[in-house]
Amino acid sequence: MVRTFNKISAPQERGRFAHRRCSQRDLEILSSRRSEARPRYFVATINMETQFCIVGATHGTGLLIAQQLLQGGSSVRIVARDPDKARRLLGNRVDISHGDVTDARSVRDALTEDYRAIFFTVAATGGIDGRGLFGSRSMIREVTYQGLLNVVEAARSSGSNGRIILPSVVGADRSSVMIRILDKIKSGLQRNLIERELYLRASGLDYTIVRAPILTYVPTRKAKFQITRSIHKLTAGSKISRADLARVMILASQHAVASRKTIELFVAKGAAPSDEQLLEELEQIPPDSVAHDLL
Numbered sequence: 001m002v003r004t005f006n007k008i009s010a011p012q013e014r015g016r017f018a019h020r021r022c023s024q025r026d027l028e029i030l031s032s033r034r035s036e037a038r039p040r041y042f043v044a045t046i047n048m049e050t051q052f053c054i055v056g057a058t059h060g061t062g063l064l065i066a067q068q069l070l071q072g073g074s075s076v077r078i079v080a081r082d083p084d085k086a087r088r089l090l091g092n093r094v095d096i097s098h099g100d101v102t103d104a105r106s107v108r109d110a111l112t113e114d115y116r117a118i119f120f121t122v123a124a125t126g127g128i129d130g131r132g133l134f135g136s137r138s139m140i141r142e143v144t145y146q147g148l149l150n151v152v153e154a155a156r157s158s159g160s161n162g163r164i165i166l167p168s169v170v171g172a173d174r175s176s177v178m179i180r181i182l183d184k185i186k187s188g189l190q191r192n193l194i195e196r197e198l199y200l201r202a203s204g205l206d207y208t209i210v211r212a213p214i215l216t217y218v219p220t221r222k223a224k225f226q227i228t229r230s231i232h233k234l235t236a237g238s239k240i241s242r243a244d245l246a247r248v249m250i251l252a253s254q255h256a257v258a259s260r261k262t263i264e265l266f267v268a269k270g271a272a273p274s275d276e277q278l279l280e281e282l283e284q285i286p287p288d289s290v291a292h293d294l295l
Contacts (some may be wrong), residue, residue, distance in 0.1 A: 026266040053115040053162075053251065055079045055101060055122055055151055058086050061167060061215070062121030064246040066090055072250075079110045082134045090261075095290040101147030104154070111154040115162040117253035118155060122147050137187035147190040152203050163259070165249045168193055169234060170213045170264050197262065201288055208252040209262040212245045213238035220244050224270040227281040230262045238267045251278060 024199060057066045057078045069076050070093050079099035080086040086096045099110035101122050111118070122143060152164065171179055183190045200207050220243030227248065232238075244273040248265060252258035263285050273281075 003072065025056055043156070045246055051075050051116045052119070053077045053079060053111065053113075053117070054119045055099065055107075057119075057121065058082060058089055060121065061242045061246050061249075062119065063089060064243050065121065065249060066094065068246055068250055070094070073084060075113040077115070079107070083260055101150055102142050104150040107150045107261065108154040111151070111158055111160070114158065114160050117163045117165055118151065118160070119165045119249060119253070120151050121167060122150055135199055135210075135213045140186055141188055144189070145196050148196040149199060151246055152200060152205060155205060156203065160205070161276060163208060164203075165202060165253050166197070166200055166207060166209045167245060168197060168209050168262075169236065170211045170232050170236040170266075172197065172211060173230075174233050176235070178234040185193050201260075201262075206259055208249075208258040208260075210245065210249050210252060211242055211262065211264040213265065213267060215240060215245060217242060220247055221272045224268045226266045226268050226273070227278055227285065228264050228266045229285055230264050231265055232266060236284075240265050248278065251275060252282070255282070257283050261285050262288055 051074050052069055054062050054066050054069075054076065056062045056081055066076055066078060067090075070090070075095075076093075077095040077097060078086045078090065079097050081100045083096045083098050086094070088189040090096075099106045101107060148166065155162070155164065169179070169182070172190065174271065177203070179190055197209055200209065213234060214236070216239050218240055218241040223238055223241065223244070225244060245265065248263075252261075257265075257279060261282070
């Protein structure tokens with residue numbers, strides 16, 4: 001049994017690009033709704049009929065999150081653009097709703113319940129290899145940035161008390177060779193990553209942002225990594241399995257110590273960490289500073 005962790009309140013160091021803004025329209029929308037927002041710090045309850053919702057779970061990290069949650073006995077709802085594919089992959093063990101993150105109404109219709117956590121794991125498709133490589137800049141932004149905004153606003157509209165769990169990239173707000181390469185391969189990616197993180201922090205909802213290095217399909221619990229503050233640049237040699245990213249995102253959804261934090265997964269030498277070790281590291285990460293300066 002994992003012990004209970006308390007929050008800490010020191011401000012988090014900001015990255016080099018933290019001054020960059022979301023669009024003025026996006027911030028005006030948030031500003032107009034601040035009076036309706038719930039307190040910044042809250043913990044999701046666990047007595048919900050469907051505990052977890054995954055937006056985008058038919059491949060990659062989202063599918064692994066669904067599988068790990070089901071193995072742990074959790075109830076799961078999937079919001080998928082292709083419900084038939086989700087059903088083929090996950091069978092009758094999950095509740096499946098149709099929703100396309102580029103269609104705000106379909107997302108609102110799908111997110112009508114209160115969840116312990118909502119995982120946003122949608123990635124742009126199309127382009128080369130079906131992963132959005134060298135795809136349209138506008139299409140990539142519509143999915144990776146506007147898609148997250150649509151999910152956040154749907155959660156707000158439904159009165160959700162759950163935590164939004166958002167994967168991101170190590171050093172998203174720092175200049176590096178690898179970030180520049182990724183930004184060329186997926187046009188505008190860095191801007192989308194930075195601005196959607198800013199939007200989520202300013203939303204008034206609870207959240208955890210989990211920044212990961214390059215992802216692989218190596219089985220979980222095979223490599224050593226640590227949870228750290230967001231201080232690193234992305235490098236070519238830093239890699240972690242999608243299964244381990246899924247594991248950390250699930251831990252972040254289940255423990256109050258992860259509330260309103262941006263964390264990075266840093267590859268290290270040694271034995272694979274236990275959940276207890278990861279939570280102890282997570283406890284040492286300060287919450288993000290208040291985003292009022294964005295508004």
